[in-house]
Amino acid sequence: MLFEGLELVSALATLAACLVSVTLLLAVSQQLWQLRWAATRDKSCKLPIPKGSMGFPLIGETGHWLLQVFSKVFSHEALQSYLPKIQLVVQDTLRAWSSNPEAINVYQETQKLTFRMAIRVLLGFSIPEEDLGHLFEVYQQFVENVFSLPVDLPFSGYRRGIQARQILQKGLEKAIREKLQCTQGKDYSDALDILIESSKEHGKEMTMQELKDGTLELIFAAYATTASASTSLIMQLLKHPAVLEKLREELRAQGILHSGGCPCEGTLRLDTLSGLHYLDCVIKEVMRLFTPISGGYRTVLQTFELDGFQIPKGWSVMYSIRDTHDTAPVFKDVNVFDPDRFGQARSEDKDGRFHYLPFGGGVRSCLGKHLAKLFLKVLAVELASTSRFELATRTFPRITLVPVLHPVDGLSVKFFGLDSNQNKILPETEAMLSATV
Numbered sequence: 001m002l003f004e005g006l007e008l009v010s011a012l013a014t015l016a017a018c019l020v021s022v023t024l025l026l027a028v029s030q031q032l033w034q035l036r037w038a039a040t041r042d043k044s045c046k047l048p049i050p051k052g053s054m055g056f057p058l059i060g061e062t063g064h065w066l067l068q069v070f071s072k073v074f075s076h077e078a079l080q081s082y083l084p085k086i087q088l089v090v091q092d093t094l095r096a097w098s099s100n101p102e103a104i105n106v107y108q109e110t111q112k113l114t115f116r117m118a119i120r121v122l123l124g125f126s127i128p129e130e131d132l133g134h135l136f137e138v139y140q141q142f143v144e145n146v147f148s149l150p151v152d153l154p155f156s157g158y159r160r161g162i163q164a165r166q167i168l169q170k171g172l173e174k175a176i177r178e179k180l181q182c183t184q185g186k187d188y189s190d191a192l193d194i195l196i197e198s199s200k201e202h203g204k205e206m207t208m209q210e211l212k213d214g215t216l217e218l219i220f221a222a223y224a225t226t227a228s229a230s231t232s233l234i235m236q237l238l239k240h241p242a243v244l245e246k247l248r249e250e251l252r253a254q255g256i257l258h259s260g261g262c263p264c265e266g267t268l269r270l271d272t273l274s275g276l277h278y279l280d281c282v283i284k285e286v287m288r289l290f291t292p293i294s295g296g297y298r299t300v301l302q303t304f305e306l307d308g309f310q311i312p313k314g315w316s317v318m319y320s321i322r323d324t325h326d327t328a329p330v331f332k333d334v335n336v337f338d339p340d341r342f343g344q345a346r347s348e349d350k351d352g353r354f355h356y357l358p359f360g361g362g363v364r365s366c367l368g369k370h371l372a373k374l375f376l377k378v379l380a381v382e383l384a385s386t387s388r389f390e391l392a393t394r395t396f397p398r399i400t401l402v403p404v405l406h407p408v409d410g411l412s413v414k415f416f417g418l419d420s421n422q423n424k425i426l427p428e429t430e431a432m433l434s435a436t437v
């Protein structure tokens with residue numbers, strides 16, 4: 001009896017000790033987490049951190065007034081004016097891939113493609129091709145070290161990240177100065193033009209530091225995410241030839257892919273793309289199953305309760321996009337790639353706002369989502385209408401989720417132009433491409 005009593009007391013003591021340790025561990029890890037984000041924030045960045053947001057390590061953070069300005073950068077008119085340039089950059093890239101006798105590392109190449117899109121189309125920089133290649137390498141070094149431990153020692157990832165950022169900011173400053181001086185011969189307003197103009201309208205002339213922070217943030221937000229989604233798109237089209245064929249049928253029916261066999265006639269328009277419903281389903285399904293970003297971080301502004309758990313004010317929390325998509329009851333056969341789930345007959349995403357959020361949710365959701373979707377649609381249309389492609393390895397690669405979802409060894413694919421009756425590159429297209437942006 002006495003022994004049983006002692007055992008009970010010792011069990012309770014162990015339980016209490018465990019609870020205290022877990023609470024302490026949670027509190028310490030919360031503090032470390034906060035410290036890690038605070039320490040790695042870019043101190044030179046002048047943009048204020050909005051309430052509830054944690055800011056990015058080594059990068060600034062979109063300020064409230066800048067958010068309003070960004071909304072113009074992604075307006076319908078702005079997207080229409082970027083579209084022909086995006087199409088040219090994509091066509092140019094696919095031609096280079098198809099004419100390469102070797103297999104292409106798709107993840108590596110889509111990173112270059114999205115970087116090029118961000119620099120040339122979004123920011124309108126006319127950096128020579130060679131310098132662009134160098135800037136891309138520095139940018140990769142920067143991104144690789146964004147989430148490194150904030151220990152500023154020689155050879156540490158953090159130091160390499162800081163050095164890369166300094167070189168990038170120098171390069172960006174040069175490109176911005178050149179752009180500000182040379183405004184002639186431009187047939188459209190890019191995001192940087194809109195950023196400068198609308199900030200003036202908000203009574204705020206942007207300083208060089210703010211312009212550099214703004215452009216670096218735009219590139220950072222656009223580059224890895226869109227490359228990840230582009231790679232997943234190509235992988236799924238390879239895995240599901242029936243989906244690719246159905247896409248081609250839709251393009252044929254809309255007069256975009258002609259049976260006589262020329263690639264997209266003329267340039268694409270936004271209204272043409274919005275009429276392609278199956279294409280929309282394919283992109284949505286890629287973004288559901290292969291969401292590039294796992295989730296987002298927030299600081300709790302007010303203590304609240306969730307499922308019976310109290311989340312205290314001041315805590316850092318993460319919402320998971322991937323788990324939401326995996327567990328949302330609205331999706332049938334959740335692991336199956338099935339674009340038709342978004343078709344009119346089923347519309348599995350119609351019930352509830354919080355089951356499908358590849359671009360995040362709430363006031364801090366993705367500002368560039370329409371641009372990202374536009375880019376993916378152009379890529380899919382161009383792939384379906386001008387390219388044939390085959391997996392160059394025996395099996396599909398494994399997927400890893402960090403820092404964004406991507407295939408472990410890239411994704412090795414051999415590209416060809418479409419054969420005899422479909423791959424003729426018209427002289428007009430040739431001329432258009434030689435005038436790349």
Ligand code: HEM
Nearest residue numbers: 062221222225226229292296297359360364366367368372
């Ligand atoms: C497939 C591509 C993309 C995906 C999956 C994606 C996803 C996301 C997500 C999930 C967030 C919210 C993160 C959070 O909750 O903290 C976000 C924020 C953001 N995204 Fe994207 N994004 C993509 C492409 C782009 C592009 C192309 C741009 C612009 C050029 C862009 C600009 C932004 C900006 C500026 C924010 C910050 C918004 C804020 O802080 O209020 N994104 N993105």
